[in-house]
Amino acid sequence: MSKPPLTLYMAAPRGFCAGVDRAIKIVEMALEKWGAPVYVRHEIVHNKFVVDGLRDRGAVFVEELDDCPPDRPVIFSAHGVPKAVPAEAAARDMLFVDATCPLVSKVHIEAARHSEAGLQMVMIGHAGHPETVGTMGQLPPGEVLLVETAEDVATLAPRDPDRLAFITQTTLSVDDTAEVVAALKARFPAIVGPHKEDICYATTNRQEAVKAMAPKVDAMLVVGAPNSSNSKRLVEVGTRAGCGYAQLVQRASDIDWRALDGIASVGITAGASAPEILIEEVVQAFLERYDVTMDQIVTAEENVEFKVPRVLRQAG
Known part of the structure; x- marks a missing residue:
């Protein structure tokens, strides 16, 4: 036929992408350097095939630092982690390697810089996504307000409407994000945006x-x-x-x-x-x-x- x-x-x-490639390489090189097991907090990247392959080679995927023994290396995923996580690892004298994508780290630095300038942050992102959790965790509670849609902008209650800046998750829809940004600028004309857009x-x-x-x-x-x-x-x-x-x-x-x-x-x-x-x-x-x-x-x-x-x- x-x-x-x-x-x-x-x-x-x-x-x-380059960030994913780097994160996987970090786990592979850690296994070569220190041997198995190497612990990884959360999935290193969101792909079952990749995670299963690394698990077969000796990577152990855990949800929290408490699940890691203190004498083995731990790697933080490409999505980034709240500031409290490396601080806790350092306090426990753990050997840790940060595989956060440099473009996510750029957003973290941006958030810290705006916060130091006295601005409250608005983050455009998906609630519960590891990257959003990690980015919001760079600043104290209440310093980052989360919006997912243009409709969410109407219910925002910032400390001072004239002292705001926005950042975004790096993996959003470009068009959807543009709608949310337009709504933010319409309601808060003084809001400060990133020098270069955050979507990678x-x-x-x-x-x-x-x-x-x-x-x-x-x-x-x-x-x-x-x-x-x-x-x-x-x-x-x-x-x-x-x-x-x-x-x-x-x-x-x-x-x-x-x-x-x-x-x-x-x-x-x-x-x-x-x-x-x-x-x-x-x-x-x-x-x-x-x-x-x-x-x-x-x-x-x-x-x-x-x-x-x-x-x-x-x-x-």
Whole structure:
């Protein structure tokens, strides 16, 4: 039987960003340097395949520092941690390595700088997300007010409406965030914004590629984890940009083939914490079922690289 024809559009950039790449490398280098087990507070990045692979090599994933023995190294995840966490680790004389993405650390520094200048912070982010928890935890309770939507802005009760600054989670929808920022500026004209926007280059680039791809395809698959903020945003961006069917899949086994019946083109992208091997697995699943023509949608080139902490680069 001949296979039905299908055009497969691959978004570029897609998959791993520099912050995720660095965080995974930190765990791998820590295992090489100190041996197993190495403890990791929270998932190092939001991807089950990556976490399971590191667990197989001797990484132990825990929720809190209390779950770590004092004589083994502990690594903080790429999403960042509240200030109290490294302070507690230092008080317990623990060996710890911070794998917080440098672009998240930039937001932490920004929040501290505004706070020192006497401004109360408004954070645009998702309640309960590790990055939001970590960023809000850089300042004392009450110093950071959280908004998720433009509607939330109406209920904000700041100390002084003329002494505010805003920051954002790095993995938000660019368009949704612009709406919230517009609402903040309309209600609080004196509010101070970041020098350079907080949504990271990788999130922005992946969303732009999806916007370019969405009108060309009948369906779109986003390879990523259900707890990955930037992956879920790609599904939303694809739908909003005109793609009739967008689905988040962790593995090729999650693809709903019945939903794709009769289509002529599919777009594939991946969240910033999804490894290329999972993207290749999805492509292979299509090659087995269809007579595939491959095409690329390239909207940006990425060559960002972040150094790992000095403690891991030192010998011994």
